[in-house]
Amino acid sequence: MAIRQLRTAFASQLQPGQPARLSAGPALAEPGGDYEALHKQLKRLFNAKPGKGYGRFSDDVATSPFSAWLRDYLEDKQGFEALTDRLFGQWQELLTGCQEEYQGHLMLVHEALADSDVAYLFVLETDSALRFDANQALDGTEVLSLSRLNLALRIEIDAWLGNGESDNPLTIIRGRGTGEPGELFIQLCGFTNQVDVEKETLTFMDAVEAFASQSDEPEKAGQYRARAYDFCKEQHALGEPVAIDALSGYLDEDRPEQFKQFASQEQDLPENTVLHPDHRKVKKLVRIAGSGGGMSVSFSSDLVNQAVYYDRENDALTITRLPKALKEQLKWYLEEKG
Incomplete structure (x- = not known):
């Protein structure tokens, strides 16, 4: 993992009706170990978070111009600092109209992986902590939370720019209780939901159950269900969707074509289908409770x-x-x- 560019800004809106305040840090190219460690932990939280949304950028760039700014940056038409100046400026404008109190850090990260580039936009939360000051008196302070993440966006850059196979290059987290700031974050990102996770979960479970039920061996059928759940859980941990082709090879290594052929012929699922099932509900394949x-x-x-x-x-x-x-x-x- 290598961070190419990173920048943060602290924004606050403590008096609705008054202009929001924003203070931005410098744009950091390859910022080093501490930032890499923080980013790694945030990615863990991102991947583990249930109930994510999958989609693409809105076509309404007048309202949500982030995608246009990001494209200009990736095409070297503007620098990372200019991109984040615009992004942070819009976040400040959105918060100025917010009727709820808010304060938090916004962080944009451009990460280079071995085979692709990814961008993350995080809203970092803080926890209260106590420390002793120089006079050994207790002093309250705020520290970054390494256990909570309720607003975040991941952009698969290659897939978005047309170099990948995904129709849904964006993955977003909007946790419960984020209220109006959560709605404003969606607007800032320009996110449009294209995936019905509940429907795709049922599609996934129906296909696996139909495939398992055709087996004359109850033990074999149980193994198919268990492996399907394990694969779904592993993909969730990696923050990745479930590809029918990859699942087929995982279900039966000796006959890797069997499931995807069955899904194509009996369930109308093309072999290149990619699903986004909720791993929590998929557990019903192996456990009834x-x-x-x-x-x-x-x-x-x-x-x-x-x-x-x-x-x-x-x-x-x-x-x-x-x-x-x-x-x-x-x-x-x-x-x-x-």
């Missing part, structure tokens, strides 16, 4: 119709082969009641 009314039930999906039977007409669940610990608790409870 629910709670309510004083009851909590969880079991492997492989046990359905093997040790767990559901009667839809009577809405009843029959469980055989009870775990030893559960049987002992039941016996003790019934003996005590008896």
Whole structure:
């Protein structure tokens, strides 16, 4: 990992109706170890954050000109400092009209990877901390949070400029509770959502379940479901979508073409399909769970119709082969009641 350019600015709007304040730092080319470490941690938070959005830049550059400024920078029509001057200036204008109090750091990073370039726009949060000053008196201070990230944008530069295969080169995080500043951040980025994550999650699960169900071997079917979930979870950790072609090779290394051919023929999913499933919901492929009314039930999906039977007409669940610990608790409870 190597940071080509980085710049930060601190903005505050503590009196709605008054101009927001902004103080920018210098543009840093290849800033070095401490910044690299901070960026690495922010990327970890970014990749681990659930509920991300996927899309592209809005065509309305009059309202959201960031994409035009970024393109000019990448085409050497302006420097990084000029790009960030414009970006920070717009952020200050947007916050001036904000009716909520706000303060925080905005950081733009241009990162060069081995095979592509990526840009990140982070809103950094702070935590309160205590320290002893020179007179050994407690003093309150603010430090950067290394555990929270609620507003951020990632731009796959090659994919955006047409050198990649992705139709959705932008990935965005907007956490709950970000309110109006969160809306203004979306406007600053010029982000347009193009992916229905819930729909793609169902598409992914339906395809995997149909493929697993065609197997005559229950153990093999369970392995397909488990590997599909593991692959989805690994891709989420990397901050990457799920490509049907790559998933096919992962599900069955001996027959890497099998799943993608099945998905293409039976599920109308072309072999070059890329999906963005929510890994939390995909877990239902391997684990069925629910709670309510004083009851909590969880079991492997492989046990359905093997040790767990559901009667839809009577809405009843029959469980055989009870775990030893559960049987002992039941016996003790019934003996005590008896």
